Amino acid sequence: MKRLFILLSCVIFCLSCRSNKNIPDVSGIKVNLETKRYERDFFSIDTLNIAASMNSLLQKYPKFTPDFVENILGLDMDSLLIPGNEQDSAIRLFIHDYRPVKDSSDLMYKDFSKETSEIKNALQFVKYYFPQYKLPQFLITFIGPINANFETSFGTQGDVLTSEGLGIGLQLHMGKNYSLYKSREGEEQYPDYLANNFDEKHITVNCMRNIIDDLYPDNTNGKPLIEQMVEKGKRIYLLTKFLPNTPEYICFGYTEKQLKDCYKNEAVIWDFFLNNDLLNNAEQNIIKNYIGESPKTQELGEDSPGNIGTFTGMQIVKRYLEKFPETTLQDIMKTDASEIYTKAKYKPRS
Incomplete structure (x- = not known):
């Protein structure tokens, strides 16, 4: 049973990382470099x-x-x-x-x-x-x-x-x-x-x-944490589209295990932001703890990655795109972060 659980977790992780492998054929696009x-x-x-x-x-x-x-x-x-x-x-x-x-x-x-x-x-x-x-x-x-x-x-x-x-x-x-x-x-x-x-x-x-x-020059300075999380999530999502064959953990700058743990604890991470009333916080010294470079997210344990808000931000973006599948990449990048968050109605399962 334990082995089955481990295998199932790995399958869920792989599906979560790249659930949509509809990679466009770009072989005919000429690039001079x-x-x-x-x-x-x-x-x-x-x-x-x-x-x-x-x-x-x-x-x-x-x-x-x-x-x-x-x-x-x-x-x-x-x-x-x-x-x-x-x-x-x-x-x-x-x-x-x-x-x-x-x-x-x-x-x-x-x-x-x-x-x-x-x-x-x-x-x-x-x-x-x-x-x-x-x-x-x-x-x-x-x-x-x-x-x-x-x-x-x-x-x-x-x-x-x-x-x-x-x-x-x-x-x-x-x-x-x-x-x-x-x-x-x-x-x-x-x-x-x-x-x-x-x-x-x-x-x-x-x-x-x-x-x-x-x-898309970054213009998130001064915005509340949730908006900065979603903006960071939009950028990572776009990065995975430019690099569809690159493992997602590399795009995040995590280790493979760190990303697996993030997916496994997606609801726990979200509850942490909610329970600590962090989403509307606009204080830079608070925000940098969750979307800035750091070795870990202190409150979530030694093995958690830093910049964990970006992971959650990308999940919100993906949830929005599930609800509005006709949205193009250009559309999602232009859509206001607060609108994405509101319409996504993000609530990961425990």
């Missing part, structure tokens, strides 16, 4: 003649180089184009300190064709659902300092959408046990619950997160 290895060009510059080297980089990457220098390295682009300027030493130091990271990335990502193919496929789904959206045409890999990260509506990541294309910060995709993350600076910057997602599997996920933020 060229991969450029910026880190290889950058780490090959002549450190005795940085101004000339930076000019060459600027010619090859006219938009990305200023973004990289100013927003990732925190230096001044114009100064670096002047021979013998005082910022040359910062470039030399960065290249020296991060040469081991670059060498490791050369081994791990010698061939980027697999990742490029996955991202192209995801962009086909973007174009299918949003035909008017202008897709990026370049995929640019780079190595930045360990503290080079970007805040998205989904959380912190090392990848960014720039004016020249999708930027992939390989320094945050070297595998959770990479030595850089185990250094003192690394552990201070990225606790295990963040570093656990610093792998190859999250490259395409992070790219699509950036696309979603570009399509």
